[in-house]
Amino acid sequence: MLRDLSHTNKPVVGVFLGGKTLKVGRVSNDTVEEMVTVEVDNYAGEEDVLNQLIKTIESVFTPEIAGIGIGVPSMVDVEQGIVYNVEHIPSWRKVYLGDLLKAHFKKEIYVNNDANCFAVGEKYYGKGWKYNNLAVIFAGEGLGVGIIADNRLYSGTNCGAGEFGYISYRDHNYEYYCTQSYFELKYGLKPNALFKRAKKEDKIALAILEQFGYDFGNFIKTILFAIDPECIIIGGDITRFFPYFEPYMWKTIRKHPFEKAIEKLRIDVSEKQDVAVLGAAALYFDAEKKI
Numbered sequence: 295m296l297r298d299l300s301h302t303n304k305p306v307v308g309v310f311l312g313g314k315t316l317k318v319g320r321v322s323n324d325t326v327e328e329m330v331t332v333e334v335d336n337y338a339g340e341e342d343v344l345n346q347l348i349k350t351i352e353s354v355f356t357p358e359i360a361g362i363g364i365g366v367p368s369m370v371d372v373e374q375g376i377v378y379n380v381e382h383i384p385s386w387r388k389v390y391l392g393d394l395l396k397a398h399f400k401k402e403i404y405v406n407n408d409a410n411c412f413a414v415g416e417k418y419y420g421k422g423w424k425y426n427n428l429a430v431i432f433a434g435e436g437l438g439v440g441i442i443a444d445n446r447l448y449s450g451t452n453c454g455a456g457e458f459g460y461i462s463y464r465d466h467n468y469e470y471y472c473t474q475s476y477f478e479l480k481y482g483l484k485p486n487a488l489f490k491r492a493k494k495e496d497k498i499a500l501a502i503l504e505q506f507g508y509d510f511g512n513f514i515k516t517i518l519f520a521i522d523p524e525c526i527i528i529g530g531d532i533t534r535f536f537p538y539f540e541p542y543m544w545k546t547i548r549k550h551p552f553e554k555a556i557e558k559l560r561i562d563v564s565e566k567q568d569v570a571v572l573g574a575a576a577l578y579f580d581a582e583k584k585i
Contacts, residue, residue, distance in 0.1 A: 310411060312367060320355075360401065361403065372449065416564060437473050474535070518555060524558065
C-alpha cells in the first residue's frame with residue numbers, strides 16, 4: 295500500500311526527462327527546494343546526452359543527498375536501471391542509466407518510466423491521494439498513462455503498462471492525435487498560436503479543439519475498457535487546452551456502453567506544481583517497492 299512519505303528529512307533528487315525537456319529538483323520534506331529546467335540536445339550522441347543530464351543534476355546536488363529518482367520516456371528494466379529506445383532521444387537505444395549515474399554520484403539510483411513517475415507524484419502529492427484506482431495521463435511530447443491499481447503502482451513486467459498512446463487509431467495512433475504536436479502536424483499551427491486564437495474565440499481554432507476533444511474522448515474510452523479507474527487525471531502541456539476540448543471529450547465518453555462506470559468517473563487536470571519531479575523523487579522514498 296502507498297506509504298506516507300512526508301516524514302523524511304533526507305533530501306533526494308528527482309529527475310524528469312521528457313524527451314527534449316529535462317527537469318531536475320532537490321526534494322526535501324514534500325517540497326522542491328531547488329528546481330532547474332533545461333532543454334536537452336536530444337539528437338546528440340549517447341554520451342553527450344548523459345553528460346547534459348549529469349551536469350544538470352550536479353547543479354542541485356549537495357553532499358547530504360540520499361539518492362536520485364529518475365523518470366524516462368521509455369521501456370525500463372527497473373531492477374537493473376536500464377532504459378531502452380528512449381522517446382525523442384535516438385541515441386539512447388540501451389543505456390545502463392542506473393549504473394552510470396551511481397558510478398558518478400555514488401548514491402542509490404531508481405529509474406522508472408516517466409508516466410509512472412507522474413502518476414506516483416499525483417498519487418502522493420496531487421489530486422490522486424483519495425483514489426484507490428487511478429489513471430494519470432501524461433500528454434507531453436509523447437502520450438503515456440500511469441496506473442494506480444488498489445493503491446499500488448502497476449508497471450507491468452517490463453514497465454510497459456499504460457502505453458496506450460501506441461494503440462492504432464484512425465490512420466496513425468493515439469499519440470499522434472492526442473498530443474499538442476497534432477496541431478502542427480495536421481493543421482500547420484504551432485500550439486502557442488492555436489492557444490492564442492482559441493482565447494480570442496477564433497472559429498477555426500475552436501473547431502480544431504472540438505475535433506481534438508472527440509479524439510481524446512476515444513482515448514479515454516480505451517483506457518476505461520482496460521482498467522476501469524475511479525478517476526483520470528490529465529497532465530502535461532495539453533492541459534491548457536482542456537477547457538476548450540472538455541465538452542466534446544465528455545460527449546464521446548458518454549457513448550461508453552457501461553453507463554454506471556461513466557456516472558462514477560471523475561476526470562480532472564493536474565495542478566500540483568512540479569508533480570513529475572516529486573514523483574521521481576518518490577521512487578527513492580519508496581525504494582522498498584511497496585507501491
